[in-house]
Amino acid sequence: MAALGFPHKGKCNAPLDPVRNDSSVTEWPRSRTDLIALQERLGSVRRPPLWSPSGEIRLGGCFVCFARGGSGPGAAGDAAWAAAVSGAGSSVVSGSAGAPYEPGMLALREGALLEQALRGLERRPEVLLVDATGRDHPRRAGLALHLGVVLDLPTVGVTHRPLVASGTWPGDERGDTSPLRIGTEVVGHWLRTRPGTRPLAVHAGWRIDPDLAVEVVLRSLRWTRTPDPIRRARRLARTARARG
Numbered sequence: 001m002a003a004l005g006f007p008h009k010g011k012c013n014a015p016l017d018p019v020r021n022d023s024s025v026t027e028w029p030r031s032r033t034d035l036i037a038l039q040e041r042l043g044s045v046r047r048p049p050l051w052s053p054s055g056e057i058r059l060g061g062c063f064v065c066f067a068r069g070g071s072g073p074g075a076a077g078d079a080a081w082a083a084a085v086s087g088a089g090s091s092v093v094s095g096s097a098g099a100p101y102e103p104g105m106l107a108l109r110e111g112a113l114l115e116q117a118l119r120g121l122e123r124r125p126e127v128l129l130v131d132a133t134g135r136d137h138p139r140r141a142g143l144a145l146h147l148g149v150v151l152d153l154p155t156v157g158v159t160h161r162p163l164v165a166s167g168t169w170p171g172d173e174r175g176d177t178s179p180l181r182i183g184t185e186v187v188g189h190w191l192r193t194r195p196g197t198r199p200l201a202v203h204a205g206w207r208i209d210p211d212l213a214v215e216v217v218l219r220s221l222r223w224t225r226t227p228d229p230i231r232r233a234r235r236l237a238r239t240a241r242a243r244g
Contacts, residue, residue: 026150028112030098035108036139042149043140051127051154051207059220060086060125061229062118062147064110065237066097073100074109082110082117083236085229091120092240103163106132106143114143115150127154127208127216129229134205134213135187136165136180148206156213157203158227162188169199177202177214189214193225200225 025042029035067079078097083090093116099108110132118128133142134157144157162180170176170190180188180201188203188210202217204210220227226234 028098028107028115028150030108032102032105032108035105039104039107039137039139039141039146042146043135043137046140048207050209050212053127053212053215057126057216057219058087058123059216059227059229060084060118060121060128060153061130061220061227061231061233062114062128063131063230063233063237064113065234065241067241073102075100080110080113081237081240082113083233083240084114084117084121085232085236086121086123086125089122090232090236091117092236093117093120094240104138104142107146111143111146111150114147118147118151125153125229127156128205129156129158129217129220129227130205131158131230131234132203133157133159133163133188133201134203134208135185135210136163136182136201136203138164140187142203142205144203144205148208154207155205156208156216157188157201157205158217158230159201159203160198162201165201172196175218179210186210191217193217193221197225 062084064082076099080097081094083092095113097109130144132144134144144155148155165180165182167180170178172195176192177189179186190199191202192199202213222228
């Protein structure tokens with residue numbers, strides 16, 4: 001059942017662009033060929049209306065973990081647990097992976113399960129942090145962006161390393177940034193969240209540009225290197241896995 005705050009599949013609260021208003025984009029593809037075609041469509045929407053934060057914002061995060069003991073890229077059907085948080089609320093679901101892991105194809109493996117967890121939330125987040133890339137992708141449509149289109153929700157990707165983009169590391173002070181580029185296009189930033197630790201790759205997602213993505217992540221940080229919504233979702237997913 002859809003969560004209280006999320007639009008049903010194929011509907012959105014305001015018309016954003018022809019791609020988002022096409023109900024076919026809210027169904028998760030089941031093959032590489034279909035996903036590539038959809039990613040090319042999503043990535044072609046280069047200037048969707050940007051989300052604009054005002055005052056305090058309700059941050060969300062999501063994370064998927066898989067059964068321990070596996071090696072390699074995994075397989076379709078791998079046991080999986082997904083968690084989502086929004087403010088103080090949370091949702092946890094169990095299920096199975098849709099495909100093996102393949103760079104650039106994460107939506108096949110995790111997309112449907114993450115959507116299920118997010119639709120279990122009672123309150124919709126205003127912006128969602130996702131453990132995946134966004135515009136940093138061969139077709140400019142990583143899972144962080146794709147999930148935002150499906151849910152009609154502004155998204156930011158946060159990963160430990162870029163997928164396609166490159167850029168030098170920033171300075172060592174909290175909040176220091178440096179651009180991540182594919183060619184001349186800036187698709188995200190390195191962000192130093194704590195002095196003396198590896199920076200995070202922060203990715204523009206759906207309705208979020210690279211600079212705004214950094215602002216969102218900085219708002220989400222507490223005492224850890226990882227943004228708090230993703231850290232909480234990760235802990236919930238791993239706790240569910242431990243309980244079996």
